[in-house]
Amino acid sequence: MYQLYIANKNYSSWSMRPWLVLKAFNLPFEEIMLPFPAERNTGTFKQDVLAINLNGKVPVLVDHDLMLWDSLAICEYLAERHPDQHLWPQNVKQRARARCIAAEMHSGFTALRNACGMNIRAHLADVGKRLWQDDAALRDDVARIEQIWSERPEVNGFLCGEFSIADAFYAPVVTRLMTYALPVSESTQQYMHTMLQQPAVKAWLDAALQEDAWVNYLESYQQKPL
Numbered sequence: 333m334y335q336l337y338i339a340n341k342n343y344s345s346w347s348m349r350p351w352l353v354l355k356a357f358n359l360p361f362e363e364i365m366l367p368f369p370a371e372r373n374t375g376t377f378k379q380d381v382l383a384i385n386l387n388g389k390v391p392v393l394v395d396h397d398l399m400l401w402d403s404l405a406i407c408e409y410l411a412e413r414h415p416d417q418h419l420w421p422q423n424v425k426q427r428a429r430a431r432c433i434a435a436e437m438h439s440g441f442t443a444l445r446n447a448c449g450m451n452i453r454a455h456l457a458d459v460g461k462r463l464w465q466d467d468a469a470l471r472d473d474v475a476r477i478e479q480i481w482s483e484r485p486e487v488n489g490f491l492c493g494e495f496s497i498a499d500a501f502y503a504p505v506v507t508r509l510m511t512y513a514l515p516v517s518e519s520t521q522q523y524m525h526t527m528l529q530q531p532a533v534k535a536w537l538d539a540a541l542q543e544d545a546w547v548n549y550l551e552s553y554q555q556k557p558l
């Protein structure tokens with residue numbers, strides 16, 4: 333049984349990715365939640381993470397004496413350990429595409445990530461409208477993501493055929509497009525719909541909506557409700 337250390341489902345986009353892979357492919361794992369503190373540099377989050385991972389970040393996957401501290405490396409490890417489950421597409425060309433797509437997310441899209449932090453339960457359409465007008469880099473990131481998504485083999489399907497690690501890597505983008513109500517094409521909306529029906533994605537979103545922890549430094553666009 334694996335142990336996956338994650339942070340709040342409402343906010344932690346990097347935690348979401350390997351969690352979705354474990355869940356979607358029915359791999360046995362225990363989830364260990366280390367909630368972010370309400371204020372930066374308070375609480376025990378940092379010391380709790382540092383006790384298992386000197387990099388100080390989640391997600392962390394523990395498999396007996398092995399500790400992995402990066403979302404993409406975790407997913408690659410799981411794919412190697414469970415070759416029959418096809419966490420990457422079976423088709424060699426789709427598999428290569430899927431790896432490029434996941435790697436591009438892992439190393440890029442900083443404008444979107446910085447301006448539109450994941451906040452599943454929030455409704456920030458007004459903020460999204462303003463950001464969309466003012467932030468050309470954000471518009472460029474979304475345009476590139478829409479281009480990647482539009483190249484999926486089937487309009488009603490996932491990025492490289494069946495649900496794979498590539499889709500898990502873009503799941504937080506689906507939530508961001510909703511939270512900030514960014515204007516996207518019909519094809520993009522169709523992919524979002526497909527993702528929102530995926531049981532593991534649904535399970536994460538439902539759990540995120542149950543959370544009530546307020547992390548002030550991740551709420552730059554709204555005040556804590558009284």
Ligand SMILES: N[C@@H](CCC(=O)N[C@@H](CS)C(=O)NCC(=O)O)C(=O)O
Pocket residue numbers: 339343344345346347388389390391401402403404
């Ligand atoms: N490249 C890392 C990024 C991990 C990351 O930035 N995690 C965030 C949570 S989403 C974190 O632990 N932040 C806490 C901190 O920086 O103190 C990965 O892919 O796993």
